[in-house]
Amino acid sequence: MWWDPRPLGPECLHAQLGELGLWIRREAGEVIVSSRRDRDVASDRLEFDEAPEPPDLEVRRFVMSEVVETFAFQPRLAERSVVVRPLIPVYLPPGQRVSIFVTTPLNVLLLAGSVALGERSIWDPPETWFGPSPVVGELCYASRTSGTRQRAELSVPATRAVTEVMLENQGAETLEAKSIRLPLPRLTLAWDASSECLVTETVRLVRKDAHNAELRVEALPKDTKVLNAPRQKSGSVWKHALAALWS
Amino acid sequence: MDELWNTLRTWTSDHWETFARAGLVFVFTLLLARVAAAAAGRWLGRDDMQRSILVRRAIFYSVASVGVLGALREAGFDLSVLLGAAGALTVAVGFASQTSASNLISGLFLIGERAFGVGDVIRVGTTSGEVLSIDMLSVKLRTFDNLFVRLPNEMLIKAELTNLSRFELRRIDLLLRVGYGQGLEQVRAILDGIAAREPRILEEPKPVFVAQDFEADGVLIKFSVWARREIYLEVRSELQIEVRRQFDAEAIAVPGSRMIFDPGGPGPAIEGHGGAVAGSEDSGSDDSG
Numbered sequence: 001m002w003w004d005p006r007p008l009g010p011e012c013l014h015a016q017l018g019e020l021g022l023w024i025r026r027e028a029g030e031v032i033v034s035s036r037r038d039r040d041v042a043s044d045r046l047e048f049d050e051a052p053e054p055p056d057l058e059v060r061r062f063v064m065s066e067v068v069e070t071f072a073f074q075p076r077l078a079e080r081s082v083v084v085r086p087l088i089p090v091y092l093p094p095g096q097r098v099s100i101f102v103t104t105p106l107n108v109l110l111l112a113g114s115v116a117l118g119e120r121s122i123w124d125p126p127e128t129w130f131g132p133s134p135v136v137g138e139l140c141y142a143s144r145t146s147g148t149r150q151r152a153e154l155s156v157p158a159t160r161a162v163t164e165v166m167l168e169n170q171g172a173e174t175l176e177a178k179s180i181r182l183p184l185p186r187l188t189l190a191w192d193a194s195s196e197c198l199v200t201e202t203v204r205l206v207r208k209d210a211h212n213a214e215l216r217v218e219a220l221p222k223d224t225k226v227l228n229a230p231r232q233k234s235g236s237v238w239k240h241a242l243a244a245l246w247s
Numbered sequence: 248m249d250e251l252w253n254t255l256r257t258w259t260s261d262h263w264e265t266f267a268r269a270g271l272v273f274v275f276t277l278l279l280a281r282v283a284a285a286a287a288g289r290w291l292g293r294d295d296m297q298r299s300i301l302v303r304r305a306i307f308y309s310v311a312s313v314g315v316l317g318a319l320r321e322a323g324f325d326l327s328v329l330l331g332a333a334g335a336l337t338v339a340v341g342f343a344s345q346t347s348a349s350n351l352i353s354g355l356f357l358i359g360e361r362a363f364g365v366g367d368v369i370r371v372g373t374t375s376g377e378v379l380s381i382d383m384l385s386v387k388l389r390t391f392d393n394l395f396v397r398l399p400n401e402m403l404i405k406a407e408l409t410n411l412s413r414f415e416l417r418r419i420d421l422l423l424r425v426g427y428g429q430g431l432e433q434v435r436a437i438l439d440g441i442a443a444r445e446p447r448i449l450e451e452p453k454p455v456f457v458a459q460d461f462e463a464d465g466v467l468i469k470f471s472v473w474a475r476r477e478i479y480l481e482v483r484s485e486l487q488i489e490v491r492r493q494f495d496a497e498a499i500a501v502p503g504s505r506m507i508f509d510p511g512g513p514g515p516a517i518e519g520h521g522g523a524v525a526g527s528e529d530s531g532s533d534d535s536g
Contacts, residue, residue: 083450083451124446125446126446126448126450127446127447127448127449127450127474127475128449128450128451129416129449129451129452129473130451134414134416134418134452134473135414139415139416139475142450142451179451
């Protein structure tokens with residue numbers, strides 16, 4: 001797996017994770033992490049090799065008391081919720097239930113041996129606000145998706161995680177889902193060997209009535225391997241105002 | 248002199264136990280006041296510094312006052328006489344210090360109203376800065392050029408006060424003037440493109456483009472975007488630089504700029520009098536919000 005520890009020798013280790021390029025070099029008593037973000041690079045590109053550092057990088061020196069033999073890039077879900085906007089608005093008539101599959105880009109935790117050197121986002125996420133007004137709401141990342149209904153149709157690059165979102169309209173009126181807030185800090189990141197991609201729990205959004213909604217996080221399938229626990233630990237059901245989940 | 252010294256020594260030796268007791272009461276209650284105030288501060292935490300400071304001070308001075316009164320009683324003072332004198336003194340001091348009393352009461356209103364707290368960035372009149380403390384008589388600020396400013400509480404109650412730290416988001420308004428020869432749709436597309444490419448500009452609330460006014464030398468445009476409060480100044484500056492760069496690249500004529508003929512270039516270059524950006528609302532505030 002690409003997140004397994006890699007040997008860090010005298011040569012410079014280069015990792016291209018989407019638009020984020022990282023060059024890791026070991027010196028006496030320190031690890032030098034250089035990086036560059038290149039928006040022209042495809043977001044699904046994933047490469048690891050040994051390459052010298054190009055000029056004009058952002059350089060950080062980490063002073064270590066121990067000799068670092070390995071380096072790992074551990075995938076993590078984003079630290080904020082992501083607002084998913086279908087390219088075409090989705091309308092859900094009363095009594096209907098539908099599943100859509102969305103992918104979200106990952107962050108990576110840089111691990112020198114067992115020492116965490118910090119987290120970097122593979123993407124440069126655009127920020128957005130999710131709420132009924134600029135005063136009430138939550139700062140999130142924005143993501144656009146085609147909102148595929150068939151899991152098999154979805155191509156999931158290694159730099160993204162897939163989440164099944166079940167939408168259920170128990171209200172009396174048709175629901176327009178222009179955007180959905182996906183609470184990534186409350187989700188687990190896991191490896192699904194059967195589909196060979198990174199997944200999270202299924203998120204179930206239930207519209208109860210005109211004003212209230214419920215968010216449920218279903219259990220992960222049994223054959224998945226947990227890579228990261230949720231950042232925010234809480235129960236699996238949250239009752240929200242409708243505007244806190246949908247808009 | 249010797250006689251006075253002997254009298255004092257005799258009196259002290261007769262009453263040393265009384266003084267020692269009074270001293271012990273005072274020191275003990277002072278320690279108790281410190282411990283109680285610190286415990287209250289720890290219990291309240293650092294989330295609301297203003298409330299924490301207020302409660303700590305109230306506990307410390309209340310317990311210390313009891314200590315002073317207890318020590319005086321132990322030393323043999325008649326507290327009823329002292330309290331009577333204090334009442335008369337209060338009236339006299341009240342008349343003599345009306346401004347201080349006004350500040351004191353204004354301070355209580357300010358604390359009760361909770362319009363701002365310690366650590367917030369506020370603007371009062373022409374002064375902007377970070378609130379260092381809210382005291383009984385005044386509020387202390389640190390301005391962004393690192394000056395210490397003391398504002399009387401009474402002034403804060405009367406003046407218009409803006410809290411720049413209250414909400415998580417801030418709107419950045421750019422005022423631009425473009426010549427009548429330019430297509431507004433092209434200007435709008437450039438501005439929307441700049442906003443879309445900058446990840447720190449929020450997607451929602453959406454950027455707003457308003458053709459605000461027709462002026463003698465061009466159309467006044469207001470372009471508003473939203474960003475996080477912490478990076479407000481940074482984004483505003485970057486946005487203005489990018490607008491200037493894009494307007495130059497697209498040869499958008501800006502009234503007030505001198506057009507020069509550049510025979511080697513693809514189009515007219517602009518030699519600016521400050522460039523494309525005519526100004527930004529709120530540009531006078533030197534805040535980092």
